Amino acid sequence: MSVSEHFFRHESGRLVAALTRLFGADRLGLAEDVAQHAFCRALEVWKIRGIPDNPSAWLLATAKHRALDVLRSERTARQFAPELSRLGASSRPVEDELASAVERAFLPSTIRDEQLRMMFSCCQPGLPIPAQIALILNVLCGFGAAEIASALLTGRAAMEKRIARGKKLLARKRSLFDLSDADLEPRLRAVRQALYLLFNEGYHGASAASAVRPELCEEALRLSALLCDGFASSTATLTSTPTSHALSALMCLNAARLPARVDAAGDLVAFSEQDRSRWDARLVERGLDHFERSRAGAELSAFHVEAAIAVAHASAPSFAATDWSTIVQLYDRLLSVAPSPVAALSRAIAIGERDGAEAARSELARLENVVQLRTFPFFHAALGELELRLGDGASARAHLQAALRLARNEAERRFLQKRLAATAH
Numbered sequence: 001m002s003v004s005e006h007f008f009r010h011e012s013g014r015l016v017a018a019l020t021r022l023f024g025a026d027r028l029g030l031a032e033d034v035a036q037h038a039f040c041r042a043l044e045v046w047k048i049r050g051i052p053d054n055p056s057a058w059l060l061a062t063a064k065h066r067a068l069d070v071l072r073s074e075r076t077a078r079q080f081a082p083e084l085s086r087l088g089a090s091s092r093p094v095e096d097e098l099a100s101a102v103e104r105a106f107l108p109s110t111i112r113d114e115q116l117r118m119m120f121s122c123c124q125p126g127l128p129i130p131a132q133i134a135l136i137l138n139v140l141c142g143f144g145a146a147e148i149a150s151a152l153l154t155g156r157a158a159m160e161k162r163i164a165r166g167k168k169l170l171a172r173k174r175s176l177f178d179l180s181d182a183d184l185e186p187r188l189r190a191v192r193q194a195l196y197l198l199f200n201e202g203y204h205g206a207s208a209a210s211a212v213r214p215e216l217c218e219e220a221l222r223l224s225a226l227l228c229d230g231f232a233s234s235t236a237t238l239t240s241t242p243t244s245h246a247l248s249a250l251m252c253l254n255a256a257r258l259p260a261r262v263d264a265a266g267d268l269v270a271f272s273e274q275d276r277s278r279w280d281a282r283l284v285e286r287g288l289d290h291f292e293r294s295r296a297g298a299e300l301s302a303f304h305v306e307a308a309i310a311v312a313h314a315s316a317p318s319f320a321a322t323d324w325s326t327i328v329q330l331y332d333r334l335l336s337v338a339p340s341p342v343a344a345l346s347r348a349i350a351i352g353e354r355d356g357a358e359a360a361r362s363e364l365a366r367l368e369n370v371v372q373l374r375t376f377p378f379f380h381a382a383l384g385e386l387e388l389r390l391g392d393g394a395s396a397r398a399h400l401q402a403a404l405r406l407a408r409n410e411a412e413r414r415f416l417q418k419r420l421a422a423t424a425h
Helices: 003-023 025-049 055-073 082-087 094-105 108-121 129-139 145-151 156-173 184-204 214-229 242-255 281-294 302-315 324-337 341-355 357-365 377-389 393-406 410-422
Strands: none
Touching: 003 025, 003 055, 003 094, 003 108, 003 214, 025 055, 025 156, 055 094, 094 108, 108 184, 108 214, 129 145, 129 156, 129 184, 145 156, 184 214, 184 242, 214 242, 242 281, 242 302, 281 302, 302 324, 324 341, 341 357, 341 377, 357 377, 377 393, 377 410, 393 410
16 A cells, blocks of 8 residues: 555544634535645655654644645635634634634544544435445545445445535535534444444455455544544543444454454465464454443444454354354344345354354355345355365365456455365365
């Protein structure tokens, strides 16, 4: 990944949130332009001088100076920037007040709160949930329209229109969402779903460039942590709910496997073959802590069940010693709470570990006509692995060849080619 893309992913949302505090939600486009200016300036300067010791601080400082220049160019700053009225009145000269407002807008605690407000602002009631999710991924996570279209399984042109409509609606609201409003809960559900999709896009998404993008998982973890921490300006825990903790638990426990998910050559490693000593113990501990906190409420969400599955895997000393009966039961619960083809596929694979390949093949046979799985390479790969375990090399090769044709990136192709080669022995 290039330096520019890496820092855009990690810093874009922070910059845009701080800048929107200054310019107002109706000037979101200007906030994005100023953030983009900071990244372009970084490319110019770092190419000559090298990357600074604290590139994040460098980007914030550059955006801060640019924002002050923009505000200075507007002789009537308060009329131009409605959000400035939230920063406090002052009898000092406008120039001093602007500089002070910009400084406060870029304080770490302020940026954290504004990112939360931005996340919830993107979830306008007038927008369909897919459009809310797309807006969060675009504004706060730096996703382009093509990547969001891939994550949400829609066309790029349609996604561009969806994002544009969302930004127009956000602009009409002028100010950002107040986290104390009574309609926070439905928006919170949309925010959590967006972060879940962001994490999955990094963990096992359909990117043509790479099968695993840890930086996207890190960004989802960071935004999820904002929900669990709440906002600095209040002692209320409006966003720090048991379901928010369940989502963070799921992300932490899955992210803990990332160091073992790809080998030194950049090739994918099957879950059954991962070196568990390479799992990130710090993330496992964080995940278990979030899971304990998630059990405080009465709600049972899909995130709770998926997190419980991740806990079962993280608690097993080895793949062979995994409690597959518990995992099958948890997938049964997940399918009752939030049915999906991928969950059904995962359940069938778990049944194969518990009851044998023949039982798993019977389960997968029921899924062969599910449209969403026909183009999913690892559905065909699972069939191939089962046929190989059952001794039918020809059938295994046919399924693995079908999986190979559907591979979405080079890492998946190399992984499937290795599995295909194993059928020759």
